[in-house]
Amino acid sequence: MRDSASAAATELPDYLRDTYTWAYLDHRTLPWLDRPVVVSAILWGNASRLMDGAVREFNPGQRVLQAAAVYGDFSPRLARRLGDAGQLTVLDVAPIQIANTRRKLAPWPHMHAQVADLTEPVGTTFDAVCCFFLLHEVPPHARQRIVANLLKAVEPGGKIVFVDYHRPRWWHPMGPIMALVFRYLEPFANSLLAESIETLVPETADFDWKKETFFGGLYQRVVGIRR
Numbered sequence: 561m562r563d564s565a566s567a568a569a570t571e572l573p574d575y576l577r578d579t580y581t582w583a584y585l586d587h588r589t590l591p592w593l594d595r596p597v598v599v600s601a602i603l604w605g606n607a608s609r610l611m612d613g614a615v616r617e618f619n620p621g622q623r624v625l626q627a628a629a630v631y632g633d634f635s636p637r638l639a640r641r642l643g644d645a646g647q648l649t650v651l652d653v654a655p656i657q658i659a660n661t662r663r664k665l666a667p668w669p670h671m672h673a674q675v676a677d678l679t680e681p682v683g684t685t686f687d688a689v690c691c692f693f694l695l696h697e698v699p700p701h702a703r704q705r706i707v708a709n710l711l712k713a714v715e716p717g718g719k720i721v722f723v724d725y726h727r728p729r730w731w732h733p734m735g736p737i738m739a740l741v742f743r744y745l746e747p748f749a750n751s752l753l754a755e756s757i758e759t760l761v762p763e764t765a766d767f768d769w770k771k772e773t774f775f776g777g778l779y780q781r782v783v784g785i786r787r
């Protein structure tokens with residue numbers, strides 16, 4: 561993994577600046593969006609269920625990579641789960657998000673957060689990798705690079721967990737609202753909904769996959785075990 565000095569110079573991707581400055585790069589909106597109650601509202605009351613479901617996939621004592629910062633208390637939940645013998649590494653391309661994650665992880669001094677662009681190779685391997693609602697926020701080419709890099713960061717016998725949006729069933733009452741959200745606020749989400757994470761890149765062939773959907777199909781959890 562790159563050291564913090566070179567990583568601090570990492571450039572922000574154009575898609576992040578152009579589309580998500582208001583959500584991830586602005587120190588005025590960050591404290592509001594980081595509140596668990598706001599995260600819960602954005603996920604229609606499913607935040608706890610989705611976070612707990614992801615966190616339960618990992619075991620105390622494991623070395624886990626969290627791909628990108630997540631608002632609310634996701635990282636603290638994961639740190640608590642991994643415990644004193646575990647190690648959590650959070651990588652995010654935005655220094656403001658890393659500073660915020662370090663603040664939230666302060667009670668766990670042995671957990672780390674570091675600036676890094678996940679479209680570049682991670683450079684080390686982990687027992688497990690967690691990617692929570694990142695893939696719908698990046699354009700297809702960057703998504704493929706990120707997924708390939710994350711898969712390569714899983715040790716043989718290790719696990720990767722993706723939680724993200726999924727195409728809701730046709731009758732879903734939130735379908736029309738989510739269509740507007742995806743059209744105006746999350747312009748890369750529809751391209752994720754048209755794809756299957758478990759076949760996105762050739763590296764997926766090295767894994768055995770299990771996929772579940774939740775809340776009328778609006779969310780998916782895709783778990784891969786490296787052979």
Ligand SMILES: C[S@@+](CC[C@H](N)C(=O)[O-])C[C@H]1O[C@@H](n2cnc3c(N)ncnc32)[C@H](O)[C@@H]1O
Pocket residue numbers: 573576584599627628629630631632651652653654657676677678679692693694697698702
């Ligand atoms: C995990 S996603 C969204 C998570 C979810 N919507 C939430 O509640 O926070 C957002 C993060 O992804 C980060 N990100 C986007 N592209 C990235 C990349 N190429 N490498 C590392 N982090 C990236 C952004 O900086 C942002 O902090």
